[in-house]
Amino acid sequence: PNAQLLIFAGSTRQQSFNRKLAHATAAIARDAGASVTVLELSDFDIPLYNADLEAEGTPADVVRLKQALFDHPAWIICSPEYNGSYTALLKNTIDWASSPVKGHPEWQDGTRSFRGKVVGMLSASPGALGGLRSQSHLGPLLTNLECWLAPKAFALGSAGSAFDESGTLVQQAHRDRVRAVVDQVLWAAERLQA
Numbered sequence: 001p002n003a004q005l006l007i008f009a010g011s012t013r014q015q016s017f018n019r020k021l022a023h024a025t026a027a028i029a030r031d032a033g034a035s036v037t038v039l040e041l042s043d044f045d046i047p048l049y050n051a052d053l054e055a056e057g058t059p060a061d062v063v064r065l066k067q068a069l070f071d072h073p074a075w076i077i078c079s080p081e082y083n084g085s086y087t088a089l090l091k092n093t094i095d096w097a098s099s100p101v102k103g104h105p106e107w108q109d110g111t112r113s114f115r116g117k118v119v120g121m122l123s124a125s126p127g128a129l130g131g132l133r134s135q136s137h138l139g140p141l142l143t144n145l146e147c148w149l150a151p152k153a154f155a156l157g158s159a160g161s162a163f164d165e166s167g168t169l170v171q172q173a174h175r176d177r178v179r180a181v182v183d184q185v186l187w188a189a190e191r192l193q194a
């Protein structure tokens with residue numbers, strides 16, 4: 001597979017299970033021959049969205065984020081579940097990244113960095129359902145932005161005992177589920193780009 005895969009988590013917590021899952025997924029995808037970038041949302045200084053801020057001039061880090069999203073045809077998002085949905089961080093990031101950038105030659109159309117992307121959804125939670133309910137909200141959000149969702153997804157339950165100290169997923173069954181999503185995302189992204 002030669003599609004460039006972007007992976008990011010909807011949590012910036014130091015010990016975030018979803019960040020761990022993002023890095024474990026990157027390792028699995030690299031083993032599968034993919035070229036992978038893990039994006040840390042903590043590396044982007046993005047305020048809470050307000051249209052007045054947008055009118056004053058989109059923050060430079062939002063433009064940088066839009067470019068990173070635009071440059072990768074295939075994404076995997078590792079989404080935590082807060083109150084049965086995805087995190088405010090993820091919503092705020094996506095809202096900014098889908099807004100137009102005043103005066104910018106490429107980003108007059110805000111959703112351009114989303115349209116046609118193939119996205120795989122993963123989630124992790126210490127709970128039994130693995131954050132699955134976050135995906136039932138995140139999916140329609142992404143579809144609304146004209147992303148193509150991979151039919152396969154995976155929710156990692158009991159995340160507190162799923163990783164070893166090096167961040168590897170302990171269970172082969174979990175690694176297989178992640179690999180299946182990776183394979184499907186890359187497969188579809190290559191065909192959509194053709």
Ligand code: FNR
Nearest residue numbers: 011013016017018080081082083084125126127131
């Ligand atoms: C949670 N958590 C949680 N877990 C879950 O499985 N379903 C839920 O609805 C919620 N709701 C929820 C709300 C709020 C406000 C917080 C802070 C947490 C627990 C959550 O899964 C846990 O904190 C994870 O560790 C968060 O993901 P990261 O940061 O480990 O990636």
